[in-house]
Amino acid sequence: MRLRFLTSEVWQGVRRNTSMIASVVLVSMVSLFFVGSGLLAQRQVDQAKGDWYEKVHAFVFLCTDSDTNVASCAGGEASTAQTEAVKSNLDNLRPLVTKVDYKTSEQAVAMFREQYKDSPYVSSVDAKSMPAFYEVRLSDPQRFDEIASGFQGMPGVAHVSNLHQVLAPFFSFLNMLGVGSAIIAGLMVVCSILLMVTTIRQVAFTRRRQVGIMRLVGASSATIYLPFVAEVLIASLAGAVLASGLLWAMVHFGVSGLASSGGGFVNLIGDSDVLVVVPWLFLGAFVLAVSTSWVTLRRYLKV
Incomplete structure (x- = not known):
């Protein structure tokens, strides 16, 4: 399938379904933010233990x-x-x-x-x-x-x-923060999956005539599926970008600000720790978007 055709289809799909795509972006952002918060909390526990707890x-x-x-x-x-x-x-x-x-x-x-x-x-x-x-x-x-x-x-x-x-109360708080973030992240991931499924079904319904024509001319399953997958993937990656920005702001202006004020008992996480977590957020967004959209299309869009 030619790249120009795919780009055109994705662009038209995004324009036609702006509100649905925006919903996927926001839900992905929130879920990935909590996933990142949990990972950062665990890194803080490991770093604090490395500084004092194990020494x-x-x-x-x-x-x-x-x-x-x-x-x-x-x-x-x-x-x-x-x-x-x-x-x-x-x-x-x-x-x-x-x-x-x-x-x-x-x-x-x-x-x-x-x-x-x-x-x-x-x-x-x-x-x-x-x-x-x-x-x-x-x-x-x-x-x-x-x-x-x-x-x-x-x-x-x-x-x-x-x-x-x-240090036990400090570590207990961080562990609770990590567990709480994981629970909320899990719920938000479920919401993301449900919203992605709904979005794909809605978009597929609005394009049923176009899909029918593509079937008649002998288009392959991949040719029909890819525009839908690309739209959801773009929305999920946009959510990952926003979640990464929120995590950086939280650490840079919140946690690092606390450390610079001299209030920390142990070394606190910084911007470099966010950079370690961010790739995992993008990987999670990619896997979630591709797997969810592909499974949904195979179930609801018979080709």
Whole structure:
């Protein structure tokens, strides 16, 4: 089939069925936007876990002069002997404890200022307000309680924190966002399929005379089907373009704006993550449009 004929048929079809094509574009846009949101939420979870969750499983914070309200810190700042005792006890817990890193107050402040350099609160943090601590990596994160029970209340130890517990609400929210987006995306995909089927049937009905003539002159099934498939495909890809634009705007002005304000506890997704997700949206739009339209035409347009 000549390209000029196909282009002419598609253009005329789009002009005759503008409202139906626009509906397919909008429904595709919304469904693909939620699909993309779910993928981005999952990328955020993976990135956050890569930054913190899988690296450090526990923090053992040592006493400072301001922790005198804690029983184990009655003597004020942790002494050298107490600090070494904590290190010795951690070493005795191998192989459960696979790695131990000690950070002084000055190093802790430097880490904080580097991580949150854009935060307005950086200037108020100094070595006196930031405790020294041990970063502890465990071979089995589920056995954190053994660390907590062994060091909580130990002289020189202010408290023991499990980073998994600290970040659990954040990851739960992202997982819920991903699941919610997936559910809504699934419903919208179903709506897209139903609308595509309705559109194709309506367009086929309006062109029944033209299709009949093409049959009489011996046109092949592909020659008859392709204009219909092309119209739906164009509408779906247009929806993918709009969905990609919405996702970029959400990340660029929303998520990236939050990160630049210094409010992020972990590194947040950015424009590059959107670029990774976008090709999958176009692939999904292509597969959905072609498969739905072709199956519908084979069922309702007998050639």
